[in-house]
Amino acid sequence: MVPIDRSRLAALLADEQAAYAAANPRSQELYAAAGNLFGRVPMTWMNKWSGGFPLYLDHARGARITDVDGHTYVDFALGDTAAMAGHSPEATIKAVATRYADQGGATTMLPTADAQWVGAELTARFRMPLWSFSLSATDANRWAIRLARLATGRPKILVFGYSYHGSVDEAFALAGPDGSTISRPGNVAPPVPVDLTTRAAVWNDLASVEAALQHEDVAAILTEPALTNIGIVLPEPGFMAGLRELATRYGALLMIDETHTFSAGWGGATTAWGLEPDIFVIGKSIGGGISCGAYGLSESVAGAVTRHTSSGEADIIDVGGVGGTLAGNALSLAAMRATLGEVLTPEAFERMIALATRFTEGVEASLAEFGLPWSIAQLGARAEYRFVSPAPRTGEEAAAAADDELDAYMHLAMCNRGILMTPFHNMALMCPDTTAEDVDRHTAAFREAVAALRS
CATH class of the missing domain: 3.90.1150.10 (Aspartate Aminotransferase, domain 1)
Incomplete structure (x- = not known):
């Protein structure tokens, strides 16, 4: 050419x-x-x-x-x-108007019945049994990372070079020489050197993943099912299954972020490709343009978190660094219910x-x-x-x-x-x-x- x-x-x-x-x-x-x-x-x-x-x-x-x-x-x-879902889909307009104008109470710190409906729908689509909500996938990733560290007792997150996870600090990392982790070019003033929080691997290279996991300090592999923000880079045959096997073998969690790859289908790549995450993250699209995000937990991860919080080691209700007063608000949940139920069918x-x-x-x-x-x-x-x-x-x-x-x-x-x-x-x-x-x-x-x- x-x-x-x-x-x-x-x-x-x-x-x-x-x-x-x-x-x-x-x-x-x-x-x-x-x-x-x-x-x-x-x-x-x-x-x-x-x-x-x-x-x-x-x-x-x-x-x-x-x-x-x-x-x-x-x-x-x-x-x-x-x-x-398109700009301002009719079903979402109606739900938001009803919640905000007719019913009021967009942000009250009280749950609504819409939350359980959305949780059940997300379970049907992505096969994760337990859900919590945020205002963006970035927040969902941040909070889920904290829970992954709590559940495993390990400090680090493994990411892939140029994978997309919003503005999560741990994600701006590349695999450096000799197994080191280096900051991605353009990373704005990382709070600590990135190698203190992160191990990095190369996409489609299971050997690089195993080399990182062998340190036995990785709480979770955080990944998209396909790279998306650097151009679509699809997984090669066996790569995602290899990540699942390596995570299990080395005691790490598999955390799948489908913020962009939800495009793969009604249940994202997770359902379309039969993936088996321990933690699942999504955002942006599920609210029809209203700010929202969500993360799903397996029963085993939720159980580990509950054990640590019941003992008083961590606080996920008040001051533990997970959640925010606007997360799970009534307006976002109404938008998610309408968008998932009537638009993104x-x-x-x-x-x-x-x-x-x-x-x-x-x-x-x-x-x-x-x-x-x-x-x-x-x-x-x-x-x-x-x-x-x-x-x-x-x-x-x-x-x-x-x-x-x-x-x-x-x-x-x-x-x-x-x-x-x-x-x-x-x-x-x-x-x-x-x-x-x-x-x-x-x-x-x-x-x-x-x-x-x-x-």
């Missing part, structure tokens, strides 16, 4: 940047006026958009976003998974996955037509292309394949043609409101953009 002409890429990128700036004057004005915001945005990652300033939201519904300049986009970013996943397959096939056709040395991976309702072929098999390989200039060009080319991709990477997610016409629109725009690279 012929490599990309970098001078042509630079010229095309400049054209797309100019078109973006010309088309979005109101967003640019709002960004320039946001002097009281750190980085001029509500959260600094919002500066990731490739045009020099972010688009500003006016309204969104289903698989569509309209910005303040009046442009409506097919949204494949979907809040980087948070809006997997088995039938919805069937349609979403079929559309992601259509999306993948459209990208593959253009890559073959123009001889581009890229690849695309699909994980249920989610698909993502990378600027390398064959597809990366580790997080480190995926990171090495990054190309900021191509990223910026492809994101702006899609945006200028009415399509939003996830700004952090080239991920596209289908929601229940996504249509075949939306996918075909992306296929045509993608073909136009890559054809320009070869002209």
Whole structure:
């Protein structure tokens, strides 16, 4: 395959940047006026958009976003998974309005019947018997890690290079030389050296996992079923089963984070692939856009935690560092019940996955037509292309394949043609409101953009 002409890429990128700036004057004005915001945005990652300033939201519904300049986009970013149910699904709107406006009491520190319904639904989907709630998967991971340490009496967490677990401190680690653990590039002021809290392994490399576990100080292996935030890196055959076997052999827990991989199906990759976690974490998508998260525990983990708390060694009710006053609030639980019960149904996943397959096939056709040395991976309702072929098999390989200039060009080319991709990477997610016409629109725009690279 012929490599990309970098001078042509630079010229095309400049054209797309100019078109973006010309088309979005109101967003640019709002960004320039946001002097009281750190980085001029509500959260600094919002500066990731490739045009020099972010688009500003006016309204969104289903698989569509309209910005303040009046442009409506097919949204494949979907809040980087948070809006997997689509923007403001009707069932969730009704449940939230009923809870907040009619019934009141969004945050009272009292449980509601919705909590047990959601817990039972999560058990049916992910096969974990006991659940607790948070406001994000990051919080769910943090609290579950504390419980894993309590249950095992061990201090460290094993993670994989470039695996995604929100802003959990232990997760920003890479495997270094000779089995050491080093901080991931860009990690902001870790509270302690990362090797004090974490051991790191290489994805799809069971030997590196076993070498880390042999120290017998790992409380839990924290992993996604597939890497997602560095591009989709799928597990090789036998890898996830190997993690389960190694965790059991060395006395560690297996903690699976499906915040992104819920796209694999109604029961996530855990059910689709027959995984057997001891602890399970999910967030973002299950509340239809309302802040929420959850973690599930096996009976044995819950029993170990209970023994330690009953003895007075730890306090998970008041001051032990687990939970928060807004966690498990009535509004979040109402949103989760409606979203899980009426929106993200088995039938919805069937349609979403079929559309992601259509999306993948459209990208593959253009890559073959123009001889581009890229690849695309699909994980249920989610698909993502990378600027390398064959597809990366580790997080480190995926990171090495990054190309900021191509990223910026492809994101702006899609945006200028009415399509939003996830700004952090080239991920596209289908929601229940996504249509075949939306996918075909992306296929045509993608073909136009890559054809320009070869002209």
